[in-house]
Amino acid sequence: MGLIVQKFGGSSVKDTERIFNVADIVTSTYAKGNDVVVVVSAQGDVTDDLIAKAKEVNEKASRREMDMLLSSGEQVSASLLAMAIEKLGYPVVSLLGWQAGFLTTSDYSNARIKKVMPERIRKELDKRNIVIVAGFQGVNRFNDITTIGRGGSDTSAVAIAAVMHADLCQIYTDVEGVFTADPRKIPGAKKLDVISYDEMLELATLGAQVLHNRSVEMAKKYNIELEVLSSLTRKPGTIVKEETKMEKMLISGVAKDDHIARISIVGVPDKPGFAFKLFSKLSNKNVNVDIILQSIGRNGTKDISFTIAEDNLDVALEVIENYVSNVGASTVLHDENVSKVSIVGAGMESHPGVASEMFEALYDSNVNIQMISTSEIKISVLINRADADKAVRAIHDKFFGE
Amino acid sequence: MGLIVQKFGGSSVKDTERIFNVADIVTSTYAKGNDVVVVVSAQGDVTDDLIAKAKEVNEKASRREMDMLLSSGEQVSASLLAMAIEKLGYPVVSLLGWQAGFLTTSDYSNARIKKVMPERIRKELDKRNIVIVAGFQGVNRFNDITTIGRGGSDTSAVAIAAVMHADLCQIYTDVEGVFTADPRKIPGAKKLDVISYDEMLELATLGAQVLHNRSVEMAKKYNIELEVLSSLTRKPGTIVKEETKMEKMLISGVAKDDHIARISIVGVPDKPGFAFKLFSKLSNKNVNVDIILQSIGRNGTKDISFTIAEDNLDVALEVIENYVSNVGASTVLHDENVSKVSIVGAGMESHPGVASEMFEALYDSNVNIQMISTSEIKISVLINRADADKAVRAIHDKFFGE
Numbered sequence: 085m086g087l088i089v090q091k092f093g094g095s096s097v098k099d100t101e102r103i104f105n106v107a108d109i110v111t112s113t114y115a116k117g118n119d120v121v122v123v124v125s126a127q128g129d130v131t132d133d134l135i136a137k138a139k140e141v142n143e144k145a146s147r148r149e150m151d152m153l154l155s156s157g158e159q160v161s162a163s164l165l166a167m168a169i170e171k172l173g174y175p176v177v178s179l180l181g182w183q184a185g186f187l188t189t190s191d192y193s194n195a196r197i198k199k200v201m202p203e204r205i206r207k208e209l210d211k212r213n214i215v216i217v218a219g220f221q222g223v224n225r226f227n228d229i230t231t232i233g234r235g236g237s238d239t240s241a242v243a244i245a246a247v248m249h250a251d252l253c254q255i256y257t258d259v260e261g262v263f264t265a266d267p268r269k270i271p272g273a274k275k276l277d278v279i280s281y282d283e284m285l286e287l288a289t290l291g292a293q294v295l296h297n298r299s300v301e302m303a304k305k306y307n308i309e310l311e312v313l314s315s316l317t318r319k320p321g322t323i324v325k326e327e328t329k330m331e332k333m334l335i336s337g338v339a340k341d342d343h344i345a346r347i348s349i350v351g352v353p354d355k356p357g358f359a360f361k362l363f364s365k366l367s368n369k370n371v372n373v374d375i376i377l378q379s380i381g382r383n384g385t386k387d388i389s390f391t392i393a394e395d396n397l398d399v400a401l402e403v404i405e406n407y408v409s410n411v412g413a414s415t416v417l418h419d420e421n422v423s424k425v426s427i428v429g430a431g432m433e434s435h436p437g438v439a440s441e442m443f444e445a446l447y448d449s450n451v452n453i454q455m456i457s458t459s460e461i462k463i464s465v466l467i468n469r470a471d472a473d474k475a476v477r478a479i480h481d482k483f484f485g486e
Numbered sequence: 487m488g489l490i491v492q493k494f495g496g497s498s499v500k501d502t503e504r505i506f507n508v509a510d511i512v513t514s515t516y517a518k519g520n521d522v523v524v525v526v527s528a529q530g531d532v533t534d535d536l537i538a539k540a541k542e543v544n545e546k547a548s549r550r551e552m553d554m555l556l557s558s559g560e561q562v563s564a565s566l567l568a569m570a571i572e573k574l575g576y577p578v579v580s581l582l583g584w585q586a587g588f589l590t591t592s593d594y595s596n597a598r599i600k601k602v603m604p605e606r607i608r609k610e611l612d613k614r615n616i617v618i619v620a621g622f623q624g625v626n627r628f629n630d631i632t633t634i635g636r637g638g639s640d641t642s643a644v645a646i647a648a649v650m651h652a653d654l655c656q657i658y659t660d661v662e663g664v665f666t667a668d669p670r671k672i673p674g675a676k677k678l679d680v681i682s683y684d685e686m687l688e689l690a691t692l693g694a695q696v697l698h699n700r701s702v703e704m705a706k707k708y709n710i711e712l713e714v715l716s717s718l719t720r721k722p723g724t725i726v727k728e729e730t731k732m733e734k735m736l737i738s739g740v741a742k743d744d745h746i747a748r749i750s751i752v753g754v755p756d757k758p759g760f761a762f763k764l765f766s767k768l769s770n771k772n773v774n775v776d777i778i779l780q781s782i783g784r785n786g787t788k789d790i791s792f793t794i795a796e797d798n799l800d801v802a803l804e805v806i807e808n809y810v811s812n813v814g815a816s817t818v819l820h821d822e823n824v825s826k827v828s829i830v831g832a833g834m835e836s837h838p839g840v841a842s843e844m845f846e847a848l849y850d851s852n853v854n855i856q857m858i859s860t861s862e863i864k865i866s867v868l869i870n871r872a873d874a875d876k877a878v879r880a881i882h883d884k885f886f887g888e
């Protein structure tokens with residue numbers, strides 16, 4: 085018995101049947117004597133439908149009015165879920181972001197949570213109400229409605245768990261937990277029982293898309309135990325928590341990211357400051373650079389290659405062309421047919437053989453490595469996109485095969 | 487130049503085309519140098535769709551959660567209208583009921599406005615913003631969302647006009663104003679240029695359904711000039727204001743109400759107190775009694791007949807059967823095939839011939855009068871429902887014919 089925060093995504097509340105499924109999970113948790121706070125996203129495609137409606141009226145609608153519009157989606161799902169719980173005979177109350185005390189910055193459509201003032205939630209829990217909170221939304225200091233970005237409901241849930249010192253924060257999705265690889269692609273992929281915050285962060289960044297990074301970062305900061313689990317199968321999911329010695333797995337997962345592109349600048353004058361200036365110009369345009377490779381120079385020039393998110397390619401090329409024509413580098417090349425495949429594991433710090441095992445798996449399946457990047461708990465390689473699925477399978481077999 | 491409040495109903499904002507039509511009206515008003523506050527209802531059938539969604543989940547959902555759900559409808563229309571106005575290049579901000587300072591009672595689904603605190607609206611107008619307010623909604627003292635009943639957006643608009651001392655409150659609908667009779671039924675029906683609050687109240691009560699009574703009562707109380715007009719034709723509508731001697735029309739309109747029923751109690755013991763007790767019992771059940779007719783007694787008994795709203799018939803009959811069996815009245819009859827036809831006019835006070843002209847018109851068209859009721863500015867008759875349209879035409883011809 086304790087305080088449990090449960091978050092349900094849009095697919096978990098997409099229709100009446102699913103809403104009652106969620107109501108059943110929530111009331112079962114409550115019936116065991118727990119205090120329960122539930123965070124919901126908008127139903128199914130509601131957010132996308134609202135965006136389409138807005139675009140029909142004004143392609144360049146202000147972000148303030150977009151937030152006013154989109155926040156109605158969670159209002160609908162929160163009240164419908166409350167009605168379902170009423171139907172099951174339990175005491176319940178739904179609250180919007182501003183009612184639940186979510187104070188955010190004024191960056192409409194991508195606001196950060198500054199503070200959660202949980203007085204109202206606490207009061208409702210004290211009355212033994214189940215509390216439903218509309219996720220993804222808050223108000224700024226002008227009392228205007230803000231939204232905290234896509235996937236923000238995860239963050240809403242973790243923020244409540246943090247400020248109220250919840251015993252557990254459950255993130256219900258349509259997968260059963262965190263897997264050693266994408267289970268839709270790799271038949272032998274195994275569900276992890278436990279994973280550390282850092283490993284989860286690397287996996288989220290690498291495109292595993294189970295949890296949003298912001299929510300994991302916040303959970304780590306406030307040491308909130310997360311559980312990722314399915315709202316349909318009702319099996320235990322994956323616990324995300326602080327790593328302990330005992331639990332350190334050599335490798336916890338293999339991830340793939342197809343949404344990247346590689347840029348190469350050939351014939352850069354071999355003078356100090358080129359890379360620094362280039363990357364700061366890219367950063368000014370919100371382009372994040374990932375893996376960087378710089379060749380030893382020949383004839384007073386060098387080559388520099390790096391990866392970025394595929395979405396940023398046009399912006400990045402524009403910045404680079406401008407800059408390069410000023411400094412006299414010869415050629416800018418780019419390649420969208422690349423993927424990044426990574427292994428993550430808190431245990432690899434103390435096991436130097438992991439990288440060579442990964443490279444061996446790739447060599448055995450005839451996959452060429454273009455670039456390599458490593459951190460303390462991650463090894464990433466850039467390869468041809470056509471080889472990506474094969475590479476993931478080979479690596480997964482190597483570490484998790486029978 | 488002044489402060490103008492404009493209210494647009496659901497059909498006026500039902501799709502993108504209509505939204506831009508409204509945006510055009512609003513920005514034209516603003517471009518003339520006026521401060522403009524706009525109150526909107528939910529788009530077209532949105533409220534009905536949300537109610538259907540709720541019923542699918544829980545037929546007996548709490549009214550608190552219903553209000554949480556339904557208030558999202560105006561949130562969507564308010565933000566979409568703001569986006570359309572942005573598109574036209576004008577400064578605009580949308581506000582929800584709680585942001586616009588609407589404090590209401592806690593009677594969810596039928597709350598009364600206790601107070602409008604216009605500080606935020608004033609601040610936005612001072613910044614030269616057009617202000618869009620979501621109608622129909624407010625918050626109670628617990629900061630929970632309430633709705634103020636169907637048609638409440640009219641009342642929202644008048645409340646803002648009252649508290650901010652607006653120069654004019656325009657109620658845009660899909661009709662061009664207030665007519666001498668229902669223009670869909672009576673070809674010669676004429677639009678009125680001006681009508682007094684009292685006449686409008688009688689017409690609203692009598693089923694003209696152009697403006698909601700609560701809004702007219704509030705406009706009268708705070709002396710707010712209303713204009714009822716069409717959002718499509720852009721012609722001047724009907725002004726509703728305090729009557730002045732000059733403007734007194736003999737008759738301002740003919741109205742019909744089909745949604746009534748007549749009850750007769752035959753053989754009531756001729757003792758004091760019967761009617762008083764009966765009507766107080768009905769009043770306790772929220773049954774409003776309209777026209778009452780009591781016969782002179784025969785053999786120590788009398789007959790009593792009265793009309794009520796058709797919807798209340800079952801409740802009323804139950805109350806009456808119980809009461810009558812206690813006091814020993816003989817028979818209770820009821821008739822749903824009745825209509826009430828009325829003429830309204832502030833001028834009739836000083837023209838005693840009006841009633842006989844009306845009765846003459848009915849006699850000439852062979853319509854039998856069952857009951858008669860009069861007030862200072864109204865004469866109503868109860869007739870067979872089958873005769874009702876014929877009766878309205880005959881009376882309208884008599885007073886407004888060429």
